[in-house]
Amino acid sequence: MDGGYNNYNSFGGGGGGGFMPGETNSPAGGKTGDRDNKTLRPVTIKQILDASQPFPEAPFQVDNADVANVLFIGQVRNISSQSTNITYKIDDGTGEIEVKKWVDSTTADNMDTDDGKAPGDGKSELEVNGYARVFGSVKSFGNKRYIGAHSVRPLSDINELHAHLLEATAVHLFFTRGPPGGAAPAGGAAGAGGDAVMGGADDYGAGQNKALASMGPVAKKIYSLLRNEPQDDTGVHMQVIAAKLNIPAMEVAKAGEELLSTGVIFSTTDEQTWAVLEY
Amino acid sequence: MSLQTPRILPSHLHAFHPSNAGSHTTYTVRLLGTVTALHGSTGTLTCGNNGDVTLILKSDARLQVGKLVEVVGKVADLEGGQGYGLRVLGSTEWGDPSTCDYKIYEQVVNATHRFTSIFYNVE
Numbered sequence: 001m002d003g004g005y006n007n008y009n010s011f012g013g014g015g016g017g018g019f020m021p022g023e024t025n026s027p028a029g030g031k032t033g034d035r036d037n038k039t040l041r042p043v044t045i046k047q048i049l050d051a052s053q054p055f056p057e058a059p060f061q062v063d064n065a066d067v068a069n070v071l072f073i074g075q076v077r078n079i080s081s082q083s084t085n086i087t088y089k090i091d092d093g094t095g096e097i098e099v100k101k102w103v104d105s106t107t108a109d110n111m112d113t114d115d116g117k118a119p120g121d122g123k124s125e126l127e128v129n130g131y132a133r134v135f136g137s138v139k140s141f142g143n144k145r146y147i148g149a150h151s152v153r154p155l156s157d158i159n160e161l162h163a164h165l166l167e168a169t170a171v172h173l174f175f176t177r178g179p180p181g182g183a184a185p186a187g188g189a190a191g192a193g194g195d196a197v198m199g200g201a202d203d204y205g206a207g208q209n210k211a212l213a214s215m216g217p218v219a220k221k222i223y224s225l226l227r228n229e230p231q232d233d234t235g236v237h238m239q240v241i242a243a244k245l246n247i248p249a250m251e252v253a254k255a256g257e258e259l260l261s262t263g264v265i266f267s268t269t270d271e272q273t274w275a276v277l278e279y
Numbered sequence: 280m281s282l283q284t285p286r287i288l289p290s291h292l293h294a295f296h297p298s299n300a301g302s303h304t305t306y307t308v309r310l311l312g313t314v315t316a317l318h319g320s321t322g323t324l325t326c327g328n329n330g331d332v333t334l335i336l337k338s339d340a341r342l343q344v345g346k347l348v349e350v351v352g353k354v355a356d357l358e359g360g361q362g363y364g365l366r367v368l369g370s371t372e373w374g375d376p377s378t379c380d381y382k383i384y385e386q387v388v389n390a391t392h393r394f395t396s397i398f399y400n401v402e
Contacts, residue, residue: 043397044397044398046283046397046398046399046400047397050397075371091282093283093284093285093286093309093398094283094397094398094399095283096282129369129371130371131371157378158311158347158349158373158378158379158384159378159379159380159383162380162383162384162386162387163383165387165390165391165398166383166386166387166390168397169390169391169394169397172394172397173394
């Protein structure tokens, strides 16, 4: 009886574990759009302060990509407790920003118990000049930018801080220079965290990048140009692309075929004018 | 603009000295290392295999020999023309140096100076 029960238990646990990969795989394969942006980006505070907003109320953009949630690590410079929230001033050496963590007085914050800490408002564990890892969304109030924090927790391992800075660099490069591989520049991030970084970078990209990864360097260049070039709805003409990238029109046409056939770009006013297909 | 404190290695000290800081808007820097000696108002910070830096301490500094610390400070001249030192403004203790892979820090310094746009304003 007991044995049967235990079996059931372990089986249940195993079954849950077995289901998870399948569950996470299928949406990842199907979700190729940028619209449903639930990504968590590692950033520096300077990137948040520099983030642009195309129009009021629009999502903030870092490196021309929308950011929903951000993750950063910095030193707590000030803690001020109000009845509804705790405001931290966080400084990571690249800038300083306010972080607001709303206090839920009715339920204990379960996220803080993950690493064995007693449930609490998180305030007791964070101290001024100590390091904190912050995860939240970028908000603005008037002209002031702040972070609506989901989680603020103390950081004790300095390697985590360093890994974060490298990760932020890698993701910045991913958005500005395209996925790693091919003619990717041997960046500073390469040495120590290269592999992890490349694996990690994949997670942040839209699904389109999966299709893109298998394409030639010219196709990648065209794609990133189309993405970043200021343009109207009709996109960019092939000849313009060829001129901008300084690549023969023939090659541009060939690489364009590649992109068109996989559906990451589409032709607009005529066969030779292309725009990035965004869902 | 808020204060920025670039992470550096001992070999970069000269670039952040006030006399050479024309290319930097700030010369307050961060250095990571192990405290290897303390002599009253000065101390020695050993930065992995990248050499030592003399720290000029404030009277209320609470450093301990053998600990890994991250120091925020300004590059200053040492007395008697012994090169550059760091006037300590603040420090964070990180405990046992063996818990930190200093090579990662070297990569961080490298990355932050190679891809400055996301870390520091350089003018």
